[in-house]
Amino acid sequence: MPHSRRSPEPRYGRRPTMKDVAARAGVGLKTVSRVVNDEPGVTPDTEKRVQDAIEELGFRRNDSARVLRKGRTATVGLVLEDLADPFYGPLNRAVEEVARANGALLINGSSAEDPDRERELALALCARRVDGLIVIPSGDDHRYLEPEILAGMATVFVDRPAGRIDADVVLSDSFGGARAGVAHLIAHGHRRIGFIGDHRRIHTATERLRGYRAAMAGAGLAADGAWESLGSTSPERVAAAVTAMLTGPDPVTAVFAGNNRVTVTVVRVLAAAAASGARTVALVGFDDFELADLLSPAVTVVAQDPAALGRVATERLFQRLSGADLPPARIELPTRLIARGSGEIRPAPVTG
Amino acid sequence: MPHSRRSPEPRYGRRPTMKDVAARAGVGLKTVSRVVNDEPGVTPDTEKRVQDAIEELGFRRNDSARVLRKGRTATVGLVLEDLADPFYGPLNRAVEEVARANGALLINGSSAEDPDRERELALALCARRVDGLIVIPSGDDHRYLEPEILAGMATVFVDRPAGRIDADVVLSDSFGGARAGVAHLIAHGHRRIGFIGDHRRIHTATERLRGYRAAMAGAGLAADGAWESLGSTSPERVAAAVTAMLTGPDPVTAVFAGNNRVTVTVVRVLAAAAASGARTVALVGFDDFELADLLSPAVTVVAQDPAALGRVATERLFQRLSGADLPPARIELPTRLIARGSGEIRPAPVTG
């Protein structure tokens, strides 16, 4: 376009509005709106004048004004524990994809496992009037969201149910998965099996502990309290817990790790122990992780599908947004045991 | 609060506004605004009436209206390649933390390595009037952002420079890092070293290739074209490339992998080759990754600091937002070679 010109005065700060475009094109505001929104009823000639004015001024519609008038922000909010945690990457991406398919952008943030920060973030998203809210809870009391949900905020919880309110939740079968994982260890001859999990206030942690206990009880094994350790997933805490289980008076021959972060630390500790000549301990971890198959031994896991969690949750959200009057539901996704080696190690024959 | 009541008619869809609160409290709109924003000049008695009305109605300020009037959205936009890629997790989180420290929320999305999608997403964020935009480019032509930047949109590119426009960029020293990594292999006796990188249109890929060539040339080694392979980072493409380099007429004894995804595939191929009895090939990868130290051999890498990239970029963004009139800058962060084993394997003695 040889005769297209740059804006004569590129105004910093204030951007041109439809009003400016209308003035420049010598048309009414509504005509500009029609052109910008591809609405019918504009002669080619008028449309051209408007388009030219748009280019000359560098106009771009202010969607944040549009949103105010339309009532919908075309935005989904996602509160998760930590944007940096690889477990949430595929979930995050899945939420984005479903949102995108529905024409919405994604605002997300980390609760940093802090219930207050979770609340602050979730309410900030409500204030922004996201169309829907997806929360991976850190706290165990979500009554703060009750007025929002009553006022019509579509809300779906993921990975763990909401605390003290009734709301949609999409989660993996933690109980069944853990039970299957521990049963797998038992089937390979283990009798003394340790469980290392997240904080007791985390729903998945207690569900997996329940699964562990069910498997032990189902096999008629005493689940010694010393073999259960719940708490922070920090490397220090987990390493200390594994070490204690391995070196106690009644050492375990296998460990069930309650989530991906725990598993990684347990792998480190077991690798260090193996290097110093100690006998090999079996391991099954909840959650799959990249390169699990390349470690030696490769790590047997109970895999959930984080992308499916995100996808199903967001689909549910958009069902609500499209007006479906659904009662709160609990949607449970199955887990899958992937045997790779570490979970098939048999206990050392009893000596002495 | 025993006498606090629920809203008498919880209106779905339409949420109460300041006007509703004002009517209920029997005060003016501005007084409600004062209370909501903690502005001075309201008697305790009036304030109480307003607070009560707010609770009774379940009022929450609509920030999306506020934003329109204030001119700033308190939002930062981030366009990256893939929310699911673990490499971007820490970067994403770092951007969030700096945004949060500045009172802003984060809207982010994946370009899926598609320049058109990148453009669409970046412009959608501009239309939402994010206060600032951070882009990890997929495309190599960013002139589409020129009118936005001219209109005042603070924009910082990360990981790779913008194409065909002058803008801030924060990146790692790809050239120096790759040169150091390849020099490390040369120092361990290798003469035939392969380079496997991303698409040629990706800036970091060509920079790292340049580093590879510089190291080879610096040691007086011929960089055979057959030892260079740029293209998709899909496992299939990379596996084929490694296999070709290992089985050709002039097989390499070491591989330099151009990024984390390439490295993982190379590790797989080399592990499979080692299992079938072939001789061990040395490997240095660009980008650190979780569990690199637990593989056998542990993987030597040229590490960049993704969190620092995100942090520095976002700090730069907020410098601009606070009015600093800065010329576009190129900020380069150093890399660090972490020797773990795979890069210190010496070539097999020449036979025949």
Added chain:
DNA sequence: CTGAAAGCGCTTACAG
């Protein structure tokens, strides 16, 4: 200490 009016930049509902 309090509030009515104007305006942020769009869309909606009408009217010509």
Added chain:
DNA sequence: CTGAAAGCGCTTACAG
């Protein structure tokens, strides 16, 4: 085919 007026829910700039 085109456009003036009203309104989305706030804040700003004033006035009392």
